[in-house]
Amino acid sequence: MPPTVDLDLLLPRDAARRLASSADEADLVALLRRDRARPHVRATMVTSVDGAAAGADGRSGSLGTPADRRVFAVLRALADVVLVGAGTVRAEGYRELPVAAGLREVRASLGLGPRIVPAVVTCRGDVPADVADGALVVTGPQGADRARAAVGADRTVVVPAPHDPGSPDLRAAVAALAARGLRHVLAEGGPRLLADLLAAGLVDELCLTTSPLLVAGDAPRAATGARPLDPPRAARVRHLLHATDGTVLTCWDLRAPVGSGS
Template sequence: MSSTTRDLPPLHLLRPEVSDVPPEPGEARLAELYRPTPARHLRVNMVSTVDGGAWGDDGVSGSINDAADWRVFRVLRALADVVLVGAGTARAESYGQLNRPRDLAHLSSAPLELALVTRRGLVPPALLDGDRTPWVVTGEAGAASARAAVGDRAVVVPGDVAHVDLAAGLDVLAAAGLRHVLSEGGPHLLGSLLAADLVDELCVTTTPQLAGVGPGRIVAPVGHGHAPAARLHDATLGHLLASDGGTLVARWEIDRQGS
């Protein structure tokens, strides 16, 4: 049976309704849009092409982001207590010691911490080259390697080479005062966080490019073997920003089923 217009939802043309957020020293307007709640909060930030690619032809996300995405990326880091990243992404994207952007240091006075999720406890050498040791979240299979690399910053939680208890890891980070967590992926870590119902907010930048066949999506299967059945999460659009070049920057609030 065909639908009538009474059965169809209204559509809103968002772009003209979005207030301008021009670049400004200190990014006060953009920081206000993304300021996290006082409570514990896990935000994930990812970038994607129009056809869903999570990286470009060089295998890294830096080839698909742009200046609009970079503005939001910097503000999100400036507002976070800790950046949570998977070991594979840390290696592929050449992560090193993190610092808040100097011009946004007024948004938080504490050092920006880094927490690495690794099932085997292996830490890329670049993360150890600095004056601040990263946190390392791992299971029993990676405990010895993690402790050898970072000492008491090894967060050993239940788990093995297939799965790590991320909820327990986040509890340890929160107890250390790291309550506002920004995860920058990668896709496997995002899949694990969603499967564990831990994501409060998902920020997705869509850049006006097509990746074609090859690159994976921003969410990848969890662990080894068969992926678990999909869990649908409801999401509410917090805001949608658009650049003159066509980039869309969306902030989605996730309905956590366990909260």
């Protein structure tokens, strides 16, 4: 069963209501489901109130709340593939990506397989053992041999970046995943990968959870890149959820025209 913390949909106002918790999470699925005929990249991140993307232990998981876990389970269940940086896999202790029992039928009804495919982004081809079984590896030429040795050539996606041949080209990677039938991508970070995806203009929407915690310190922000986006990327609130535990969960549309309503 998903966490039973209550969630109130506050925006859009004309749809405001309480989203009932159930095994199949029908209300959340209806809110978060997207057109499967089109490729779609959705990023999800969690931060503290003061903007930290990791707690004192250096992990984003320590910022998680029952409300965040409830939504996160649905986001994963609706994805073909989870795109994640190798550093985040190591830091967060990734293993198999389970689907909650009540959401397995949801995946089946959408024509999705029983397993969520992980795709690990790595320049060096390092594949953490926790996810090596069944994972795809996205890398550039310098990491190709190591990745093939770890997961096999059929699960290695080599996409050299035009201006940095040692790094993977994320735009080409998303296209290569779509060619494999993995059209709906859930990007789970870390902050560097999210910044790179944003810089490449690949993110359709960002699901951002604000945990009711203050962290301070020097933790990274949700998106931490070598340089800022110039100009900054416009975003429009698609929906806003508030949980009884104080968590605020927003979905930001990054494709909507500037000034469009919520």
